[in-house]
Amino acid sequence: MEKSSNLDLASDRDENIQFAENNRNYIEGNSGNDIVLEGNLIYRYLSNQIEFEGNWFMSLDQGVKERLSYLLLKNHEFTECLVNCDDEDEKSENDSENKYNNKPSDSSYHNMKIKICSANLFECILINKAKIFNAVLEYLDSEYAGYFMYYGKTIEDRFNLSFELQDSLVKINGEGTNSLGNFSLIGYMNFYRNKGNQI
Amino acid sequence: MLLEKNDLEADFIKIAEFKLTKIYTEFNPNENYRVIKSYQHRRKKLDDDFY
Numbered sequence: 001m002e003k004s005s006n007l008d009l010a011s012d013r014d015e016n017i018q019f020a021e022n023n024r025n026y027i028e029g030n031s032g033n034d035i036v037l038e039g040n041l042i043y044r045y046l047s048n049q050i051e052f053e054g055n056w057f058m059s060l061d062q063g064v065k066e067r068l069s070y071l072l073l074k075n076h077e078f079t080e081c082l083v084n085c086d087d088e089d090e091k092s093e094n095d096s097e098n099k100y101n102n103k104p105s106d107s108s109y110h111n112m113k114i115k116i117c118s119a120n121l122f123e124c125i126l127i128n129k130a131k132i133f134n135a136v137l138e139y140l141d142s143e144y145a146g147y148f149m150y151y152g153k154t155i156e157d158r159f160n161l162s163f164e165l166q167d168s169l170v171k172i173n174g175e176g177t178n179s180l181g182n183f184s185l186i187g188y189m190n191f192y193r194n195k196g197n198q199i
Numbered sequence: 200m201l202l203e204k205n206d207l208e209a210d211f212i213k214i215a216e217f218k219l220t221k222i223y224t225e226f227n228p229n230e231n232y233r234v235i236k237s238y239q240h241r242r243k244k245l246d247d248d249f250y
Contacts, residue, residue, distance in 0.1 A: 052217065056221070122201070185220070190217075193201060
């Protein structure tokens, strides 16, 4: 069973002190003990918000995990994605579809505009079109704000993230700030899609 | 995969999982010291009250 306890004043003291010591060592320049953030990108129906929710921990001491939660700040905006059958990567596919359906090969026939927003993000990632998926990443390229717990205190983070699709892997880069200083973020995201779909 | 990762009764849906490494490029040791000292002070007070 995974050892998972929150760093709070009611938990085991020795464990908390060890956590503090590890963190201090990291901050004072010892390498090899990274700050790791992990969790899920979620959509909350009731508040119509996209949110990073999870935990952070020191890589050398994964027994103590602290909460984090960040909101996408442009939840009420949208990104437009025009899907055009004349696009080179989709042309052959659409031509064969038209032939099969006996539909005219009119370049405007399959044109459609999708407005990507928080409410339909999870549906958009299920569509097997690279252009739409890239538009989803463009929508997520934004500013995030929220908090993480640190020694029983709530520290507010604010950062920008950029998403990039590389070899079927969504890489994330970002920079941000909080009362403890400035930081950079690097990592990856794995989207839950239906089986058989390929990016 | 999307369905496997989600509870249909929940009021949220998991879209993706992430893993990030956070690296401080500038760090404010005074603020860090203040937060840790505050934590230790509260911890000590709780222990004193308990015993």
